[in-house]
Amino acid sequence: MSGYPPEMQESIRSVEATRARRVGETFPAMSMEQREKILSGFHPDYREETFHAVRVGVSKGQRMPVELARVVEARPHVGADFDLSAPVAETDVLVIGGGGGGASAALLAQESGARVILVTKLRFGDANTVMAQGGIQAADRPEDSPSIHYLDVIGGGHFTNVPDLVEALVTDAPCVIKWLEDLGMMFDKEPDGTMMEEHGGGTSRKRMHSARDYSGAEIMRTLRDEVRNREEHIAVVEFSPAVELVLDDQGRIAGAVVVNLETGVYGYIKAKAVVLATGGGGRLHYQDFPTTNHYGATADGVVLAYRVGAPLGYLESMQYHPTGAAFPEQILGLLVTEKVRGLGAQPVNKRGEQFVYPLEPRDVEAAALIRECSERGNGVVTLTGQPGVWLDSPMIDMIHGPGTIQRALPAMVRQFARFDIDIAQEPILVYPTLHYQNGGVRLKADASTDIPGLFIAGEVSGGVHGHNRLMGNSLLEITVFGRRAGRTAAHYAGQVMLAAPNLAHVAAWNREMEAAGIDTDVISPILLPDYVHRE
């Protein structure tokens, strides 16, 4: 039984009719000039009216989506008079965020001799890491090199990436694969031990390492398990997000105020160093897009770091993953991994025609899908009015042999089978979905920031990916910079002597807001999106 209604099945017949021919044909890739043209015409980042230049803080004038500006130009949870005299806990390194970046940082900080507390908003591991399917890049084959990886990253990012950060990313990559394997991660391998590696959008070599299509889940559960093995030295506190960073009298980090989500009680955790690994902000639903992100992705880290004076960058670009689920409605916007295209599935329009090279960098690919559905009117429209194009998944078994889809994409098969769609037999309807925050808090290659004692890792940061991230570089980023942040933070914590903690920056922030004439009811970080239905 097909989960697609008859109207959509009709279009599927056209896709089937052209499939055998298309297996041998690939739509040509775009030139740099063509890429620029389609981006400015169709990418959501180019809709000027949906952006706002922030009016307060050290990066005044930074453009960002209006939904993000709304939580940046907002009021803190606690006042400057919040009592810091009796901390609920004290530690060397406080890690904020329980995803892959935070877990990596906690492990390396502990190995470097620090006492560690990790606080997280939901459960430990409920993060975007666990949802990443496709894989992690590392140039470890003889045909490849960190230099080639470097060029792919910086070209994909429109040549705006920070060179030192890209160097760190590509140089640490093979080391991180080895580290993960030594922790017991199960990578996909040939019987002789050779890693099975595929292309991703914008790669010139096959360097996507995977663990079926549970790559991020496998990384997360392995790192989480290892953190739990070190419970004597790393305390994990769940359902306790940070709401404000704390400085000392000399402007150095002195910990954070956290809130118990279930009781609403605030408490101060005193720490010599903080690693901020809070992820991105997909749940702010920029331009009303659905998102692939987990429930807690509300840009908390950008808000927290900015209020203590850490500069921001690259927030004028957000990543829309080209292939979010467009049908069925129940899973709208959820990720259809790029690995599906990496394995050979082509995007095709309602008539079964190719219209774009399947593995352009993500921003270009997403813009091409939007153009096909809007200007060209070649999309399929569902009964609820959602447009989309077909991602022709059955091609994968034709190219690689029967059973490949089941073996390489079990999560995708399972997700669609729940709605009576067999992706080995029928294509998947897709449309771009809000996926990743390319920009964020500026960092240096050792994961430090302009604020002494504040270190960052992962999606909360900005500069590694320039204005567009390639597939497989975020699982890489969280581990590379998570490890660097943990190590640097531990060394820093071993040397610093804190002065008295205070929240003077909160008072200064409130004064600056008032001076800028910003009158708002929004209290941020908002911590969770509001999905409660109201009549």
Added chain:
Amino acid sequence: MATETRVADNKMIPIYIMGKQYLVPPALTIMKAMEYAGYKLIRGVGCRGGFCGACGTAYRIQGDPKLYFGLACQTVVQPGMYLAQLPFFPARRETYDISQLEPTATTLFSLYPEVLRCLGCGACTKACPQEIDVRDYMAAAMRGDLAKLADTSFDCIMCGLCAARCPAEEAQYNIAILARRLYGRYLAPRSEHLERRLEEIETGKFTVDLEELKGLGEEELKVRYKARDIEPK
């Protein structure tokens, strides 16, 4: 709002959240139905995409004696559904130093002696929202077959529904991750190309190239980027 499911027809259906009746649109997932009913979720919600295991749910349908299980974010509501979430279930987990273990059945049995108490009843398999044959991998565990246990448990999202149903009080998912980590570290074939690359990085083979690339201006970088040869699929 982008995430609010659009409803094709307005016919509402009754569901029962922890015994209390609510009328909700019929096409919603359990998670969205709870939000529709007015719940602001904190527990029992995580990735909302079927990967994190936070939203394990048990339910019955009016007039049907069977007990069903699913993930709230992936399961569509049905009329007369009685549901309760199990966002946390206490389960035993052993701590260990992976670098000091041997990848053997003895390791498995010494850390989790209760493996051998498995009754083979299959309640775990029936409860698994990932449709993993948990009983089958527990049989592999009892045989000490770490490779099979690692492979067949791989798609586990550690929601804990198996442990919640187990009459032998096993924590199957904690046993399975131990086996996967032993397999990944000790039993999977070594990647020689990775080892060679690490040596090359160690000896600074790429340092000069990378230094040069870092010093290039945008125009020269563009030239090099365009000139890349693309490895064929």
